[in-house]
Amino acid sequence: MNNIIIERSTINAEALDSDLRAALGAAITGVSIANGKLVIHLNDSATPQQEIQARQIVQNHNPAQLAPAQQAEAQRRQRLDQARQESALQALDVQDYSKMDPAIRRLAQKIAWLEQEIADLRVGG
Amino acid sequence: MTATWHTPATWSVGQLVTATNLNEQLRDNLEFLKAPPTGVRNVNQASDYATTSTTFVDVDTTNLSFSINTAGGDVLIVFFGRVNSSTGNVYFDVSVDGVRIGGDDGLTSGPSGHHPIALMALKQGLSPGTHTFKLQWRVSAGTGTLYAGAGTSGLDLHPQFWVREVS
Numbered sequence: 534m535n536n537i538i539i540e541r542s543t544i545n546a547e548a549l550d551s552d553l554r555a556a557l558g559a560a561i562t563g564v565s566i567a568n569g570k571l572v573i574h575l576n577d578s579a580t581p582q583q584e585i586q587a588r589q590i591v592q593n594h595n596p597a598q599l600a601p602a603q604q605a606e607a608q609r610r611q612r613l614d615q616a617r618q619e620s621a622l623q624a625l626d627v628q629d630y631s632k633m634d635p636a637i638r639r640l641a642q643k644i645a646w647l648e649q650e651i652a653d654l655r656v657g658g
Numbered sequence: 659m660t661a662t663w664h665t666p667a668t669w670s671v672g673q674l675v676t677a678t679n680l681n682e683q684l685r686d687n688l689e690f691l692k693a694p695p696t697g698v699r700n701v702n703q704a705s706d707y708a709t710t711s712t713t714f715v716d717v718d719t720t721n722l723s724f725s726i727n728t729a730g731g732d733v734l735i736v737f738f739g740r741v742n743s744s745t746g747n748v749y750f751d752v753s754v755d756g757v758r759i760g761g762d763d764g765l766t767s768g769p770s771g772h773h774p775i776a777l778m779a780l781k782q783g784l785s786p787g788t789h790t791f792k793l794q795w796r797v798s799a800g801t802g803t804l805y806a807g808a809g810t811s812g813l814d815l816h817p818q819f820w821v822r823e824v825s
Contacts, residue, residue, distance in 0.1 A: 547800060550710035562713045563709060563796075564710050564711070565708065565711055566705060566706075566707060566709075567707050567716075568703065569704055569705055574713070602800070
């Protein structure tokens with residue numbers, strides 16, 4: 534294990550890790566933050582050129598830029614928030630299904646019940 | 659400062675007991691038992707700890723690492739804290755003189771999300787002398803965070819890591 538310690542605490546660890554792995558492959562095992570310092574963990578097989586490359590990536594690192602996994606998570610949260618808002622505006626009304634097949638009515642009742650249970654769980658009921 | 663431990667003597671009938679004998683066998687050994695070799699860290703950092711390392715690395719080589727001078731025997735190791743793992747599992751182990759106690763995936767782990775972590779381990783059969791204990795961790799994916807009293811809202815929590823010779 535070869536650790537590079539850099540005086541920098543404001544980083545997006547996941548994004549920096551993603552950038553370093555994309556550039557250095559198996560030569561890097563990850564990054565850590567401790568005591569206001571950034572630690573880059575390199576394998577013993579890492580070359581001096583790869584160490585220089587790692588330092589350059591840290592120098593150019595923008596903590597505001599999300600890693601692909603963070604972007605996907607942010608989009609997922611956004612879609613969920615939007616679905617919650619839409620659902621809150623128009624809750625399922627089982628009366629809308631009163632003229633439907635009994636199996637459909639039963640399904641609508643179940644969904645309406647689950648909707649209320651989930652809402653109750655979210656407020657800590 | 660911890661007193662020096664002296665191997666208990668076997669006394670003979672008629673043996674002259676000197677001041678040195680009493681100081682070593684009674685005073686020093688009782689003082690040793692009252693205050694055995696101990697290392698303790700109460701964490702209060704300016705920023706929380708984080709790692710993306712997929713191999714075990716030291717959490718903090720300064721504040722979650724220490725050396726104690728033991729009389730030889732067993733050492734009790736305790737750590738507790740609150741962690742968050744963004745996507746994968748987070749694993750913890752303790753290295754003693756550079757060798758992890760748990761090996762493999764460590765002593766304990768937790769899944770993705772927020773959860774408390776606590777470990778208590780007995781390192782047995784240490785030789786007399788100075789031994790170094792370090793808390794280590796890794797993740798399977800994503801980022802692991804150990805809250806370190808850094809003022810994070812609702813998570814301004816202070817982990818503790820300590821070791822004490824117990825035999």
